[in-house]
Amino acid sequence: MDVRLSVIDKRLSNVKRIISVASGKGGVGKSLVASSLALSLVKKGYKVGLLDLDFYGPSSHIILGVDICGFPEEEKGIIPPIVSGIHFMSVVYFTEDKPSPFRGVDISNIIIELLAITQWGELDYLIIDMPPGTGDETLDVIRLIKRSEFLVVSTPSKVAMGAVGKLLTILKELKLPVIGVVENMKMTESNYVNGIVSKMGLSYLNSISFDNNLEDSIGKPDRLLETCFMKDLNKIVEKIR
Numbered sequence: 330m331d332v333r334l335s336v337i338d339k340r341l342s343n344v345k346r347i348i349s350v351a352s353g354k355g356g357v358g359k360s361l362v363a364s365s366l367a368l369s370l371v372k373k374g375y376k377v378g379l380l381d382l383d384f385y386g387p388s389s390h391i392i393l394g395v396d397i398c399g400f401p402e403e404e405k406g407i408i409p410p411i412v413s414g415i416h417f418m419s420v421v422y423f424t425e426d427k428p429s430p431f432r433g434v435d436i437s438n439i440i441i442e443l444l445a446i447t448q449w450g451e452l453d454y455l456i457i458d459m460p461p462g463t464g465d466e467t468l469d470v471i472r473l474i475k476r477s478e479f480l481v482v483s484t485p486s487k488v489a490m491g492a493v494g495k496l497l498t499i500l501k502e503l504k505l506p507v508i509g510v511v512e513n514m515k516m517t518e519s520n521y522v523n524g525i526v527s528k529m530g531l532s533y534l535n536s537i538s539f540d541n542n543l544e545d546s547i548g549k550p551d552r553l554l555e556t557c558f559m560k561d562l563n564k565i566v567e568k569i570r
């Protein structure tokens with residue numbers, strides 16, 4: 330038995346809601362949605378944590394402009410530094426932003442370690458930026474963080490929705506709480522994603538338009554808050570908070 334597993338529940342016991350931002354597909358905007366959701370909730374006065382669990386391409390620190398120098402402060406565990414009002418923790422503190430050729434078992438170990446040592450304290454929301462797909466890491470989060478709800482991101486593409494549909498089916502079969510689906514990077518009118526999501530008996534939350542100016546605000550949280558992306562996301566935040 331791994332004693333760290335029993336510590337994880339305790340570490341998360343004062344977190345009111347845990348929202349994992351996931352997708353069956355890569356590159357659909359999970360990290361942008363997760364970081365912006367955290368920023369938006371902070372702006373509304375909530376106490377918010379953000380945990381980046383993407384081993385292959387951790388990017389929350391890039392989006393929020395976090396300078397990763399050294400390991401966060403330790404005191405009977407790790408205390409997440411506060412960045413733009415967000416209690417921030419990332420696998421990047423472990424990988425030091427170097428390419429990290431981890432195998433599944435190493436990744437599981439790091440996720441367990443990270444969850445067991447991070448002192449979140451009292452939070453209204455913990456947002457988790459998930460790696461793409463339905464691999465080991467996604468299954469680990471499902472296994473280790475029993476109270477997580479899932480916010481699923483897709484693009485309007487049939488290719489993306491094919492993979493996202495698989496994740497939604499897994500989450501449904503496991504009877505896990507799916508808050509709903511966000512359709513990101515929308516450029517034309519179409520009910521395709523909405524139709525599939527509704528047929529599955531799940532909630533289609535809203536679309537976020539493709540924002541040509543989004544790249545200029547990467548690494549600049551103050552500017553990110555003023556984007557069209559954030560305006561669309563705020564409508565979703567109002568539905569889920």
Ligand SMILES: Nc1ncnc2c1ncn2[C@@H]1O[C@H](COP(=O)(O)OP(=O)(O)OP(=O)(O)O)[C@@H](O)[C@H]1O
Pocket residue numbers: 352354355356357358359360361362383386388459460461513514515537538539540541543544547558
């Ligand atoms: N609505 C949008 N309009 C314009 N660009 C966007 C939008 N959403 C995301 N992007 C851009 O698309 C790229 C991918 O976004 P992001 O990294 O958040 O995706 P991801 O799903 O987290 O990817 P990965 O699967 O690699 O973790 C980024 O360059 C981001 O700035």
Ligand SMILES: [Mg+2]
Pocket residue numbers: 359360361383386388458459
């Ligand atoms: Mg990402």
